[in-house]
Amino acid sequence: MNTKDFDFELDESFIAQHPEDKRSESKLMVLNRKDNTIEHKKFYNIIDYLNPGDVLVVNDSKVIPARLFGHRPDREEELEVFLLNNTEGKKWECLVKPGRKMKLGTKVIFSDKLSGTVVDITEEGHRIFDMEYEGIFNEILEEVGKMPLPPYITERLEDSSKYQTVYAKYDGSVAAPTAGLHFTEELLEKIKEKGVKVAHVTLHVGLGTFKPVSDDKIEDHKMHSEYYILNKENADIINQAKRSGHKVIAVGTTSIRTLESIAKKLGHLEADSGFTEIFIYPGFKFEVVDSLITNFHLPKSTLIMLISALYDREKILNAYEVAKENHYRFFSFGDAMFIN
Incomplete structure (x- = not known):
């Protein structure tokens, strides 16, 4: 077909x-x-x-508010990390932008409550982040994350x-x-x-x-x-x-x-x-x-x-x-x- x-x-x-x-x-x-x-x-x-x-x-x-924006330590920039799924424990498979700035071992700071380190890269180029936080992840995500609207919706919700x-x-x-x-x-x-x-x-x-x-x-x-x-x-x-x-x-x-x-x-x-x-x-x-x-x-x-x-x-x-x-x-x- x-x-x-x-x-x-x-x-x-x-x-x-x-x-x-x-x-x-x-x-x-x-x-x-x-x-x-x-x-x-x-x-x-x-x-x-x-x-x-x-x-x-x-x-x-x-x-979940799956879109995160952060920066590397001591850098002024905007990095986007999109949570795809929780692979195990505190590890998440993510889409990232721009990928060239998020190599293996890169740490990204999203807020004073949440950061993550790239610990693996999949065949598709997705990053596996090991997230660092104290408390309940979903509660922190509600504070830090943005709603993941589809790519064809360009207006702010x-x-x-x-x-x-x-x-x-x-x-x-x-x-x-x-x-x-x-x-x-x-x-x-x-x-x-x-x-x-x-x-x-x-x-x-x-x-x-x-x-x-x-x-x-x-x-x-x-x-x-x-x-x-x-x-x-x-x-x-x-x-x-x-x-x-x-x-x-x-x-x-x-x-x-x-x-x-x-x-x-x-x-x-x-x-x-x-x-x-x-x-x-x-x-x-x-x-x-x-x-x-x-x-x-x-x-x-x-x-x-x-x-x-x-x-x-x-x-x-x-x-x-x-x-x-x-x-x-x-x-x-x-x-x-x-x-x-």
Whole structure:
């Protein structure tokens, strides 16, 4: 399958640079797979498509302020260190800029509470930092770090809470599971009052989620690895819905990746944790998820390939053209799509 088959033109003016003032008032495009129709709604209308007994699966990973700025001892400069993942203990794999100034053994001071030394360099050129601090790392990070907005968002975000879902709980993501940004606590409460269950998974979103597929054939693309957790209580909620003939609606591609990874690994859904490199593209057989709430994704990304697997590539690309005609906003702070 050719990567170019998932390409489309998108003017920068379609890329949302800031979130809606009211989360649930973004646009919602509803794709009905049964009769191949497209409806245009507001996101708060999502409740009309959910039925008692259905289960909404959300990713409760929380974005950490992963961008650090520092300097070498006795130097006036600005070095950028972007935390990717905690490899062990106080060691972190990081992207750095400029790399020529951060050789093996280089110490970088981020604040009077946090510094780090480059102790290894990976094949990709990432630096492994051994961090030095006293106390709780995440609390220090909240003081020192900056929110890691995607590269296509160039405007300053005044309120960092706008890049967190209202149900974010567990620190670990370096990018938000953005489909969930449309939910308010009030809307979720109304959904629960209707008799819809809400189940939680945790998948810590990595920077690889923004990486376009560069190989000509999508089968040659190597997926990034992300850590997930599903506990027994939430696995039971999802399995009960499946047994009862109700729908499992994933909020975001990260929720799909978690559920389908476990089903593929174990042959069924149960409590599990680990790393997934699952790559979902047309031809994939979904075992758990029936419907998806998602955003509008980048051309040639693994995410547009995933949603094309759930519906149909040509119909998805057509829907994207319809979205442009109707002035939908794209990417992380953009509008939503419901594939039903």
